[in-house]
Amino acid sequence: MTPHASVKAEAKWLIDQLPESASWDDVMYEVYVRQAIEQGRADIDAGRVIPHDEVLAKVLGGRK
Numbered sequence: 700m701t702p703h704a705s706v707k708a709e710a711k712w713l714i715d716q717l718p719e720s721a722s723w724d725d726v727m728y729e730v731y732v733r734q735a736i737e738q739g740r741a742d743i744d745a746g747r748v749i750p751h752d753e754v755l756a757k758v759l760g761g762r763k
Contacts, residue, residue: 709733 704712713729714721742748 717725
């Protein structure tokens with residue numbers, strides 16, 4: 700889909716990609732994943748990110 704497509708158009712496209720046997724859970728999962736990706740992109744654009752090395756240092760506490 701294009702970056703300027705409406706949410707309605709994107710949702711229709713997502714649903715059209717699912718098999719006929721898809722469940723409501725499958726639909727909800729696809730919508731959730733798409734929303735999470737869009738939120739991640741917005742966070743990147745807004746600078747709300749932490750460098751990978753910084754995260755590793757916090758998680759590992761200097762251990763490797």
